[in-house]
Amino acid sequence: YKSESVGELAKQLAAGLVRLRRGYIDSAEALLRIIKNDTSYPYEFVVYRLTGYRPSRAELVEPIDGADLRADLPRLALQLCNSIELPAGAYSEPVYDTPALAKRFRVSTKTIQRWRRQGLVARRLVFEDGKKRIAFLTSSVRDFVDRRRRERRA
Numbered sequence: 001y002k003s004e005s006v007g008e009l010a011k012q013l014a015a016g017l018v019r020l021r022r023g024y025i026d027s028a029e030a031l032l033r034i035i036k037n038d039t040s041y042p043y044e045f046v047v048y049r050l051t052g053y054r055p056s057r058a059e060l061v062e063p064i065d066g067a068d069l070r071a072d073l074p075r076l077a078l079q080l081c082n083s084i085e086l087p088a089g090a091y092s093e094p095v096y097d098t099p100a101l102a103k104r105f106r107v108s109t110k111t112i113q114r115w116r117r118q119g120l121v122a123r124r125l126v127f128e129d130g131k132k133r134i135a136f137l138t139s140s141v142r143d144f145v146d147r148r149r150r151e152r153r154a
Helices: 004-014 018-034 043-051 066-082 098-105 109-117 138-153
Strands: 095-097 123-126 132-137
Touching: 004 018, 004 043, 004 066, 018 043, 018 066, 066 123, 095 098, 095 138, 098 109, 098 132, 132 138
Parallel strands: none
Antiparallel strands: 095 132, 123 132
16 A cells, blocks of 8 residues: 555454445545545545544544555455455446456456556456456446546546
8 A cells, every 4th residue: 555544444444344345345436536636635534435434533644645545545445345255246237347348448458457557446346157356337437437538638
């Protein structure tokens, strides 16, 4: 993790209640949508947006750089996915594995890997064949494509 505090938070969330982890994963993606690279965010804000819990101000934690947070949130989501068996069918929208997404956009799987580094949020889900694979929700792909279009226009 680029931010030590986000790495520690990820460990705590992965060790927490299993029934809450999917919510943390979805919250990490939602938070990623509003983070700006050139802004710093208080640790308390990040914890609250992920968990709904307001930590006490007793422990002093440095603000988290937006660019670091943008890099760390997808990693946090994957770490949480690795800590549970989340079926692809748990989502009410189509889910793509890497080869299927590459085929849909007529690109290589290496391009999908590059998109992940650029902010496409992935999850590790259990598919119908019982295997756990990297997966992409349709909404995650749509958000990524929309964000890239906005960035190209700017």
